[in-house]
Amino acid sequence: MSFDIAVWEGPRPRDDDDAASTFASLANRYLEREPEHDEPTPARVRALIDAVRARFPDDAPEDRVWALSPIDCDQRGPLLYPHVRWDYAEVVLRVVSQLAAEHGLVCFDPQDERLV
Numbered sequence: 001m002s003f004d005i006a007v008w009e010g011p012r013p014r015d016d017d018d019a020a021s022t023f024a025s026l027a028n029r030y031l032e033r034e035p036e037h038d039e040p041t042p043a044r045v046r047a048l049i050d051a052v053r054a055r056f057p058d059d060a061p062e063d064r065v066w067a068l069s070p071i072d073c074d075q076r077g078p079l080l081y082p083h084v085r086w087d088y089a090e091v092v093l094r095v096v097s098q099l100a101a102e103h104g105l106v107c108f109d110p111q112d113e114r115l116v
Contacts, residue, residue, distance in 0.1 A: 002067030003089035
């Protein structure tokens with residue numbers, strides 16, 4: 001079982017409902033169907049991925065936090081959708097949400113449908 005986190009580049013939603021709607025739209029466009037063309041990864045998303053990897057490396061099997069590895073296996077366009085092992089969910093969500101804020105990105109918890 002995994003815990004998912006959604007991070008994207010774009011305007012910060014007004015509230016949790018707006019964030020859930022934005023995430024659903026992004027997921028439909030980038031995750032649930034083949035993209036019409038490859039969109040480049042925005043620099044801020046790439047910087048976030050690098051910062052998260054520095055904290056939680058993809059290749060540390062003794063302390064693997066990722067349910068699916070690498071962290072960016074579900075990254076398309078402005079959307080990053082990493083899958084975390086359930087027992088690491090709280091700490092990884094806290095770190096990713098802090099780093100997302102530092103990089104000017106939106107962080108959303110799709111399990112509880114709330115902005116983080």
